[in-house]
Amino acid sequence: MLRLSATLATGLLAGLLLSACASHKPAPGSAGDAYQARRYSHASDAAPLRVLTPEEVADAVPRADPILAAGNHSPYTVSGKTYRILDNHAGYRERGIASWYGAKFDGHETSNGEIFDVYAPSAAHRTLPIPVYARVTNLDNGRSVIVRVNDRGPFHSERLIDLSYAAAVKLGFDQRGTAPVEVEVVSIAGVDDRRDAPGGHYRYLQLGAFGSADSAQRLRSQVQAFVQVPVEISEVDVNGDILYRVRLGPVADGEQLALLQQQLRDGGYPAGQPLP
Numbered sequence: 706m707l708r709l710s711a712t713l714a715t716g717l718l719a720g721l722l723l724s725a726c727a728s729h730k731p732a733p734g735s736a737g738d739a740y741q742a743r744r745y746s747h748a749s750d751a752a753p754l755r756v757l758t759p760e761e762v763a764d765a766v767p768r769a770d771p772i773l774a775a776g777n778h779s780p781y782t783v784s785g786k787t788y789r790i791l792d793n794h795a796g797y798r799e800r801g802i803a804s805w806y807g808a809k810f811d812g813h814e815t816s817n818g819e820i821f822d823v824y825a826p827s828a829a830h831r832t833l834p835i836p837v838y839a840r841v842t843n844l845d846n847g848r849s850v851i852v853r854v855n856d857r858g859p860f861h862s863e864r865l866i867d868l869s870y871a872a873a874v875k876l877g878f879d880q881r882g883t884a885p886v887e888v889e890v891v892s893i894a895g896v897d898d899r900r901d902a903p904g905g906h907y908r909y910l911q912l913g914a915f916g917s918a919d920s921a922q923r924l925r926s927q928v929q930a931f932v933q934v935p936v937e938i939s940e941v942d943v944n945g946d947i948l949y950r951v952r953l954g955p956v957a958d959g960e961q962l963a964l965l966q967q968q969l970r971d972g973g974y975p976a977g978q979p980l981p
Contacts, residue, residue, distance in 0.1 A: 817835050
């Protein structure tokens with residue numbers, strides 16, 4: 706068993722006092738403290754026994770994950786306060802205080818049903834749809850890490866984001882507990898996620914991106930002839946150049962999306978960005 710140094714132990718104590726280590730998936734109608742006691746075997750949070758170095762922490766690899774209903778109910782209420790998931794998170798950038806959570810939550814489900822891993826670069830956020838990817842930069846030292854946002858929290862008004870232990874190590878504040886950060890959502894081409902007014906989720910399957918509007922229009926006309934969902938063209942600025950994206954949708958769920966991809970393959974077209 707590893708023994709923690711006195712310096713690290715002191716840092717962890719500060720981290721426990723400062724960090725937002727709270728459940729990000731409260732049971733409906735339950736008292737927060739009682740629910741925590743039932744769900745987790747540890748009464749308080751701590752760093753894991755295996756201590757990481759920043760060099761051991763890799764960035765999360767952004768991919769076009771579908772945003773499903775799990776973890777994205779909106780609005781939702783915690784401790785009497787109501788939160789709403791952002792309808793449009795494109796271009797999201799905000800500064801605030803980051804905290805971290807660790808061993809208490811290791812191996813338990815996050816808000817969207819994934820298993821929390823203290824050694825993976827992940828995060829919790831109150832209002833970003835999950836999962837999304839974000840670059841978090843420590844404003845004190847300039848270090849940054851890309852995390853997968855797959856949980857809800859921190860439910861402390863003075864904090865913006867709750868990071869995994871690994872992400873805190875990468876940013877260099879694991880022994881302090883909190884740090885001022887900038888959070889910026891990573892834009893991913895592929896399956897775009899949009900939220901309708903009642904809070905449902907629709908996914909758009911990208912079939913291609915062209916420098917020519919005529920090429921995009923030809924593909925749109927060809928594909929629209931045999932699919933049962935709308936095919937649209939949208940413009941996107943990529944480093945000053947305009948690309949014309951051909952996208953299909955909205956698609957209500959994974960089953961319908963898989964069917965659409967099969968229709969494209971049967972028609973001799975690429976199936977677009979695949980589901981992870």
